Amino acid sequence: MKLKFGALVLMAALTAAGSVRAEDPATIRLGAAVSLSGKYSTNGVFTRNGYDLAVARINERGGVKVGDKTYKLEIVYYDDESTPARGAQLAERLIQQDGVKYLLGPYSSGLVEAMAPVTEKYGVPMVEANGAAISLFRKGYKYLFAVLSTTDQYLKGAVDLAGSRSADPSKLRIAMAFENDPFSQDVREGVTEDAKRFGMKIVVDDKLPPDLNDMSATLTKVKLLKPDILIVSGHEKGAETAVRQIADQRVNVPMLAMTHCDSAQIAEKHGKIAEYTLCAAQWAPSLSYSDELFGKASEYAALYEKTYKEPAPYQAAESSAAVQVFADAFARAGSLDPKAVRDALSQTNMKTFYGPIRFDETGKNVDKPTILYQVQDGKYVVVYPEKWAEAKLRTPTPSWDKR
Amino acid sequence: MIDNLLLLLQNPSFALDVVLNGLLAGAIFALAAYGMSLVWGVLNIVNIVQGELVVLGGYLAFVAMGAGVPAYFALPLSAAVMFGVGYGLYYTVIFRVVDKDLFISILATFGLSIVIQQLMNTVFGSDVRSIDTGLGSFYMLDGAVTVAWIKLIACALALVSGAALWLFLRHARLGQAIRATAQNPRAAHILGIDTGRVYAITYGLNGALCGAAGSLAVMAWTIHPYIGLPYTVRSFMIVVVAGLGNVGGVVAAGLSLGALENVAGFVLGAEYQIAFVFALMVLILVWRNWRAARRRTYLS
Structure with a gap:
């Protein structure tokens, strides 16, 4: 029994070490704090599903090419419990302890509002898909980008x-x-x-x-x-x-x-x-938008439904688009330096299944109605x-x- | 504000609509307030978890109806289950704080309210729920007055259960035991009343009332895990205005609070609806204090 247990531990250790060695150099880690519990938990899960779906699809297609190297994407998640204070803490943790250099947004404007000052302080670009308050884009943030249309x-x-x-x-x-x-x-x-x-x-x-x-x-x-x-x-x-x-x-x-x-x-x-x-x-599966990764909006919806056994909500669609925006920016920046990625993000001009995405100087998407x-x-x-x-x-x- | 008031005065039939809808809403609040009054009077506990019990009752009715139980049966079912929940809560948490000071019991029930809120969020999800009873509404005066049948039923039910509660407290053995315990627990205990059991049943009864109120709330309006507080606050207000152990007062306070609130919402705008209620409460407390002070002077 003891021996068996020891072997198990050894095996686990070996696999862990192996996976780290195999993936580490060729993985870009994105951080995200989303609401998996608390009052936004329904939409928080949609957000995570959207992120996961895009990451899986991009990795399936071979990953992101940055310069002459190809990277897979990976997301580090935390549960922000639907509370802004926790969100800000987790942003700090993702950046300081986990060493994440790029953040995907949380769910809701309140959470984005709490996290944006942190990402701004550390110069970490954040692409968010679920915070639409217009006030977010009146604060002069340089590292915040939103793929969705603002609330007004x-x-x-x-x-x-x-x-x-x-x-x-x-x-x-x-x-x-x-x-x-x-x-x-x-x-x-x-x-x-x-x-x-x-x-x-x-x-x-x-x-x-x-x-x-x-x-x-x-x-x-x-x-x-x-x-x-x-x-x-x-x-x-x-x-x-x-x-x-x-x-x-x-x-x-x-x-x-x-x-x-x-x-x-x-x-x-x-x-x-x-x-x-x-x-x-924000979005509907019946719109005639399309892109290379997911195909038409309706195909995205079908893929989502197949994966998660429920109709695709727009919260998931916009979250997937946020990942696409990052992937696109990494490729165009040709570097993993956060500053370079930020500059590439600000030049984003792409058509996705979710709609056209182009940011103005405040970071909001001005192309999608x-x-x-x-x-x-x-x-x-x-x-x-x-x-x-x-x-x-x-x-x-x-x-x-x-x- | 003035033009809204004029609008009401010039259209009395619409004014009736506003008042009537408010009155009927007040009935559901009154139902939850009976329970709070009972617990406050007998256990001397300000039950902050009241609103969460109401919402939980609503979820139980929602789940029951989702499983095919008809509406008229979902309500008593929810009330019965909530009696059990109340009874159970007494023996797990409440009995520990019965003789403690008010601050401890407020803290304990506040803690309970957070626990129940989060449990509901985990079990039922954070989505907004409501039940469509399909009963439709009832119209008068050329459609100026429209009242959903379910609200009328809710009001009737609130009145009936108020009367039943009154009769029960007055005439049933257990009701008398509850009143005796409320008056003097020690004396009641000496005379052979199992006060612990009376407390548990009282708290269970409160649960049942909340279950009924919650079932009606989910049929008349909407519920979600975080909507409990308004029910707690309104119950508290109604009890403060009506005084303890006064079932008739609770009905009157509940109905008039509902009506006043709705009129205030119309005249002052929805954003001042709740503010008005609180302002009213302060006024009533000041007035009562002033009256009591006068009485004291007479005595001295």
């Missing part, structure tokens, strides 16, 4: 759709109900800006509490003032609450737009009452931007007594 872009499409279809947009009236948190207030900023541009009038502007589960007072106001557009943003709980209570209270509004309805699964859970709802999203789904016959169908749309917008939403 989220629901501009809805205002644009309504405005461009109306003979006189300045007659349109908007009701807004936004959660009182940085994300939704960013969305609000974008919407207000666009509404102003069209000269639309904002008739309701409520800030919902972060622990919201009842917005009936706001909806009664909407019922009373009869606006042309109702825009809601409050993560999944906001989408869920709004869809339910709008039906419960029979609020008639010609256009309803919100964020997070696909992740809240409003069509699946609520069926008919979710019809006509417009949903802002956000899209709008509409729930049509129980499916999420892309209706905006019209260039990528699969179907025509169904508008106006009929009143409840006709549905």
